[in-house]
Amino acid sequence: MSTTERAAAGTADYLDQRTGLGKAVKEFARKTFPDHWSFLLGEVALYSFVILILSGFFLTMFFVPSMALIEHHGAPATMDGVLMSEAFSSTLHMSFDVRGGLLMRQIHHWAALLFMAAIVTHMMRVFFTGAFRKPRELNWLVGIGLLITGLGAGFTGYSLPDDVLSGNGLRITDGVIKSIPIIGSYMSYFVFGGEFPGEDIIPRLFTLHILVVPAIILAMIGLHLMMVVLHKHTQYPGGGRTDKNVVGFPLFPVYVAKAGGFFFVVFGVLALMGGTMAINNVWNYGPYDPSPVSAGAQPDWYMLFLEGSLRLMPGVTEYMIGDYTLSLNVLVPAVIIPGILFTFLIVYPFVEARVTKDKREHHVLDRPRNVPVRTGLGVAFLTAFIILALAGSNDLIATHFSLSINEITWVFRILLFVGPWFAFWVTKRICLGLQRKDRELVLHGHETGRIVRFANGEYIEVHRPLDEQERWLRVAYDAPTPLELEPQTDARGVPRKGYKKERRWARLSRFFYEDRIEPVTPSELAAAHAHGSHDELEGAKAPELHAGDTTHEGDR
Amino acid sequence: MKALAARRHHRLAPVVLLLLALLATGGLYALLAPSPASADSASTQDIETGEKLFQANCATCHGPSATGTDDVPSLVxxxxxxVDFQVSSGRMPMQSNGPQAIRKPAQFDAEQTAQLAAYVASLGTGPTVPTDEQVDPALGDPATGAAVFRTNCAMCHNAVGAGGALSEGKFAPSLLExxxxxxxxxxxxxxxxxxxxVFNDANITPEEKRDVIAYIEEQRDGSAGGLSLGSLGPVSEGLWAWxxxxxxxxxxxxWIGAKSS
Structure with a gap:
């Protein structure tokens, strides 16, 4: 035993005797995780958050959260001698005078954009594979909490430099708050400490941004990961994978190395972006002043759907009732539309469980094609989100593609209603088509292109049967049937209580599961093989496969 | 000096002095006085050539006497x-109808443009072509320019002049090209x-106009933070983040996921 080994063993023993660390390490080191690239999307979000904390810590050393007016001296030339708030001046100072300051600012901002992008793609993975099903519904809700708090972190952060662009964003926020009937104007005075913009908002946002919001995010990340450990990780369907096992590799050393390495990949990409691509050059916009608004004033991408929603809403929907204004032109796009979008995300797992009458635990993921309506709804949701985001960029689309902004706006207004339906329909048809293709493959095997002529003159194409792995993937799924509706009256002809409610659910269930492709059953497979004598030509039958054959198997 | 002093009573001395004085006055005037428009100093010959160019290239739309029609503006x-702006930027003569005349390679060289300008200026007084000094960014203050730009120009041309959309397919062009x-x-x-x-001299003074030019020139040097991504703001940043x-x-x-299996 070398000296270092002895020292390591000694330290480990010291800690184990005092904290019982050994047991925890043993437990965690052996924990099995399934392997797939899409399981790393959540990690991108986590690592971006770590980088946000590290770079944000650096930025707080130089940022002055004050709206006091001062005259700025120094770089850049375009801001020399200009009257501005201390917040803006300190942002310029940290960008131009502090060594590495601009790099840190840009890494911080790129990390914020990436954090949200990773959260959204991670949610897409979870949604389309059905990973939100029992027992993970609550973790889905925590995830939505993280998404919303992430939006809050982004919003409070980009308002801090007190430049014209972020001030425009605050002005919109002020307008949205004021559009809430009755309490709106009071709320606005409460938030801004008086008439907009006041002198309180930057210090308030600063406290939220560096203390409250990150603390909530950290707590929720803790909860999120704890639940992942508690539930075990889901796995994609495949040979030997069931709801009762986890097929994958142990955390130590495989995932420790992979995850640890991946952190540095994320850090590397963000450092590369921060070092070579300019982001939010606030000196371009100048210090905030409520009067100017520049062309191309948009929020960061994750808020773009709100901007688009506001841009699409016709302005004529503002009404005067007596002395009071009802600003439906702001209230609908900025409060009701995001309300609808987030409500969909929140209630979806529970609605799906209800119409499926599904109380089982699910640890094997769905292939998106096997749940056509869910996949269709997800794509419809994304379509609406993307149309809104594009509508928020309508001026840039107009200038870059030489189009008329008025026409683009009208096209998006119509698309917002038509697009999601169309996307739903197309996606559902594609899913059903893929399922039929799967059935076809399972029953008849792969086409080989080899044409054989029999002695009696008959021509056939040789089909190669699927191996067990391929077949497992294509037959191991459920195709739920719509809920059965009990008769309106019971055996004695008395109307049943709750019939109407049940009928509504049954109708929704029919929408979900009316069109379905049943997986191939063993008897169907046997029948297909019996009639297709040509399959035997190959004589190649893949070996039988048993649960857990592939690699390491952990206990569920 | 002795040689000069010896000749101070020469009979041609007053003539030489007069010439020197005239040269000095003329030189000072040329330096100090705002340079007259090229039209003012334009010779009658320039105006005549300009008129010929006008009749051949512009009169179809603007009319033989440049008074325009219902759809085409009068140039009087x-x-x-x-004229210098429209012709040197290639917008005029216009090639096709569209939401607005677009920039293209200039059809006339500098001399022809000046001749056309001289002709149009001879039809009625209007703003003259600025001197090199009036547009020299080195003499302007980019900080004042930034403030003027922010309040007067940015709402259409974008915060740094990258351009922006107007209604019905019209647009404010990029100033960074x-x-x-x-x-x-x-x-x-x-x-x-x-x-x-129009931002006349009472609205934005000639000095402020020069400051604006200094600000735009400052933007052309690129961004301190790396690639400017078109200076289009959060939309292009979001696109690049994705x-x-x-x-x-x-x-x-x-790659990491594939390494295991």
Whole structure:
């Protein structure tokens, strides 16, 4: 035993005797995780958050959260001698005078954009594979909490430099708050400490941004990961994978190395972006002043759907009732539309469980094609989100593609209603088509292109049967049937209580599961093989496969 | 000096002195007085050549006497600056109808442009072509320019002049492109081409106009933070975050995921 080994063993023993660390390490080191690239999307979000904390810590050393007016001296030339708030001046100072300051600012901002992008793609993975099903519904809700708090972190952060662009964003926020009937104007005075913009908002946002919001995010990340450990990780369907096992590799050393390495990949990409691509050059916009608004004033991408929603809403929907204004032109796009979008995300797992009458635990993921309506709804949701985001960029689309902004706006207004339906329909048809293709493959095997002529003159194409792995993937799924509706009256002809409610659910269930492709059953497979004598030509039958054959198997 | 002193009573001395005085006065005037428009100093010959060019290239739309029609503006009184802007930026002569005349390679060289300007200026007084000094960014203050730009120009041309959309397919063009000259920027402010309002000298003083030019020149040097991504703001930043950031990381994730099995 070398000296270092002895020292390591000694330290480990010291800690184990005092904290019982050994047991925890043993437990965690052996924990099995399934392997797939899409399981790393959540990690991108986590690592971006770590980088946000590290770079944000650096930025707080130089940022002055004050709206006091001062005259700025120094770089850049375009801001020399200009009257501005201390917040803006300190942002310029940290960008131009502090060594590495601009790099840190840009890494911080790129990390914020990436954090949200990773959260959204991670949610897409979870949604389309059905990973939100029992027992993970609550973790889905925590995830939505993280998404919303992430939006809050982004919003409070980009308002801090007190430049014209972020001030425009605050002005919109002020307008949205004021559009809430009755309490709106009071709320606005409460938030801004008086008439907009006041002198309180930057210090308030600063406290939220560096203390409250990150603390909530950290707590929720803790909860999120704890639940992942508690539930075990889901796995994609495949040979030997069931709801009762986890097929994958142990955390130590495989995932420790992979995850640890991946952190540095994320850090590397963000450092590369921060070092070579300019982001939010606030000196371009100048210090905030409520009067100017520049062309191309948009929020960061994750808020773009709100901007688009506001841009699409016709302005004529503002009404005067007596002395009071009802600003439906702001209230609908900025409060009701995001309300609808987030409500969909929140209630979806529970609605799906209800119409499926599904109380089982699910640890094997769905292939998106096997749940056509869910996949269709997800794509419809994304379509609406993307149309809104594009509508928020309508001026840039107009200038870059030489189009008329008025026409683009009208096209998006119509698309917002038509697009999601169309996307739903197309996606559902594609899913059903893929399922039929799967059935076809399972029953008849792969086409080989080899044409054989029999002695009696008959021509056939040789089909190669699927191996067990391929077949497992294509037959191991459920195709739920719509809920059965009990008769309106019971055996004695008395109307049943709750019939109407049940009928509504049954109708929704029919929408979900009316069109379905049943997986191939063993008897169907046997029948297909019996009639297709040509399959035997190959004589190649893949070996039988048993649960857990592939690699390491952990206990569920 | 002795040789000069010896000849001070020479009979030609007053003539030489007079010539020197005239030269000095003329030189000082040329230096100090605002340079007259090219039209003013334009010779009658220039105006005549300009008229010929006008009749051949512009009169089809603007009319033989440049008084315009219901759809086409009259050029009487628009001045040499407007002509210089429209013709040197290739917007005029217009090739096709559209939401607005677009920039293209100039059809006339500098001399012909000056001749056309001289002809149009001779029809009625209007803004003259600015001097090199009036548009020299080195003499302007970019900080004042930034403030003027923010309150007067940014709502259409974007915060740094990258351009922006107007209604019905019209747009405020980018000011950052290499072929947009400082003189054209000055003339545009002075004459308000197409959808652009006129910023006369009472509204934005000539010095402030030069400051604006200094600010735009400052933007052309690029961004301190790296690639400017078109200076278009959060939309292009978001697009790049998805394409470069998430694109690279998904690539890395696929690579890491593939390494095991």
């Amino acid at each position: 009184g628009v001045g040499a600056a407007a 290499a072929d947009v000259t400082d003189r054209q920027i000055y003339e545009a402010m002075q004459t308000g081409p197409q959808s652009m309002p 394409v470069v950031g998430l694109g690279l990381l998904i690539g890395a994730a696929v």
